[in-house]
Amino acid sequence: MIVTRNSAAFRYHGHLASSEIDELEYASLRIFECRRGLLEQRGRLGFVRRCHGDLHLANIVLIDGRPVLFDAIEFDRNIASVDVLYDLAFVLMDLIRYGSDAAANRVLNEYLARTPEDNFDALALLPLFMSMRAAIRANVLLTRLDDQDHSKDIKKQAQAYYDLARRLICPSPPCLVAIGGLSGTGKSTLGRMLAGAIRPPPGAILLRSDVMRKMLFHVNEIDPLPVAAYHSGTAETVYQKMTSKAVRILEQGCSVIVDAVFARESERSAIRSAAGNMNCNFVGIFLTADLETRTKRVGQRSGDASDATPEVAARQETYDLGAVDWTIVDGSGPPEQTFDLSAALFASDVQPTKAWFTP
Structure with a gap:
């Protein structure tokens, strides 16, 4: 051998x-x-x-x-x-x-x-x-x-x-990172920046609800879905599949970053419980940004898995988020600033360091 x-x-x-x-x-x-x-x-x-x-x-x-x-x-x-x-x-x-x-x-x-x-x-x-x-x-x-x-x-x-x-040959234990926030708060950008810096090497596997939904409907990642694909029943299925896949990856010893809106307390609780059941470290980050910033970012997107529009971003302002027990991070500034604020949340055994990144 x-x-x-x-x-x-x-x-x-x-x-x-x-x-x-x-x-x-x-x-x-x-x-x-x-x-x-x-x-x-x-x-x-x-x-x-x-x-x-x-x-x-x-x-x-x-x-x-x-x-x-x-x-x-x-x-x-x-x-x-x-x-x-x-x-x-x-x-x-x-x-x-x-x-x-x-x-x-x-x-x-x-x-x-x-x-x-x-x-x-x-x-x-x-x-x-x-x-x-x-x-x-x-x-x-x-x-x-x-x-x-x-x-x-x-x-x-x-x-x-x-x-x-x-x-x-002796990797550190994996961790589960959940990044939530309304459309345009910078979840996917932060996820990509954190993924390569989280232990063990070669970093965290990225799971996006937007991509998972496209897979569920058997369409290409950047193909738009009809409004009907976003009803509550489908959302529940997407979150269940995403949580199941996160556990599947954690069982392999790899860290995971889950990127979704996580607007409901039940969704946030479920992903935290998954980490607890796996006995692994959990970091929950909920990004915020003002409506003007979110609308501008969503309107500038192209070639992305998200189907969110400025109208969707505006409608999300009425969401009742309930009690957010994750760490709330201001995502309205430059990506590097959001990264620094988020990186400070990690325990020393999984503390990320700033690395090369291309959006």
Whole structure:
């Protein structure tokens, strides 16, 4: 197995602490044994297939603003046939290695939005997959130490990958973040800003009620729905499905951000209870903004999953929100300000740090 071969190579190179090598191997094999059944099931479902095989950042180039992959493992079909998430894990790990946590999170969320639902039941494999990829990079670098002119720099790089492998194999507990607020308060923008900064890597999975509703009606994300699709019965179904999916992700050890209006006390209570039942940390944020700001933002939207209009935003002013027991955050200012106000709410074990972000 790759884990064992990595450990043997680390011991052979002699540059790393033996006790740490043993700890990494033990943790990796423990997860492997725990997830062996899932790995085998993934193979039967067709998720193990011919992939790129070596998808680190040095094998990706931007051409005309689009990522182009090269130097794939084309010489051996068996070596290149891996779980698709193991292929993805290489680029996720490398982005994290170079401090682009938010970019790694965006890649993961964009990938999940375009792939079969079964991938949500395999997110528990990511810590093992990303750790193995980091260990492989460390070993590859250590084989180059004969080049004395660059040996110091190479050893430093190898150590960084090795330390990352050890960190990724022991992820911190996941958390559930719920972001509520009327249309135009900045929920989705805040969710994207927070997602890449929340532990464990590669950050939180984003769930939007607007997207969930479009999926329910089997339409494209940006296709408008009729008013009838927004009656109370449908809303209840959307919130139930969103809560169920959040629990499904938390069970895999990944953090989740749920983005919805959450205008009713019952909706807010249900998502908080879901976190309590999972025994995970919960952060509830309710964004506010004046009607003028909300109307302006909603009116400027294009290519978005939300069907809210300025008229909808105005109508929401009459909502009876009841007792809001989440932290109320002013979302009327710039996104960075809302981010800073929200980031201060997190416990130290999941405290986010500001990272690269593109709306």
